[in-house]
Amino acid sequence: MLLLISDANILIDLEEGQLIEMLFELPYQFSIPDILFAEELEQQHEYLLELGLTTQELTSQSMMQAVTLTQQYTNPSRNDCFALALAQQENCPLVTGDKALRAAAATEGVVVKGTLWIIEQMVRQGLITTAEARDAYQNMKAANRRLPWDIAEATLRDIEAGN
DSSP: EEEEEHHHHHHHHHHHOOOHHHTTTTEEEEEHHHHIIIIIIHHHTTTTHHHHHHEEEEOHHHHHHHHHEEEESSSSSSHHHHHHHHHHHOOOOOEOOHHHHHHHHHHTTOOOHHHHHHHHHHHHEEEEOOHHHHHHHHHHHHTTOOOOOOHHHHHHHHHHHTT
């Protein structure tokens, strides 16, 4: 099963879209740095662990890498840099919608996936319909989540066209 390291914003997007339970129906393992979970999610989103989210510790070497990343890239948050360092540690994709973190990950040679990719996977694997995906996007938009809405719609149209 492919391991994907997530940051907090992806989980919040999917929660706002009322698709958080479906995330853990996908054939992937989603993990997050333990420190990020403790600082950003634990108080209000501890239930994510029951749904299937796992937390992982950074090795001492990866912790040093995270510090280097925070010095090298000024726009991603410290916790975002922990997620990037964990993706590097585990040699797996990073799931984020954060523009600055995506840019840093690309510079570091880390594969990046986002909310649109996750929802596309849900549709292609039959977990939700394109209509349900559109409803989820509307919920996210109403919650002021920032996604490329035109690309989201174009992707759903491509799926409906059999592409």
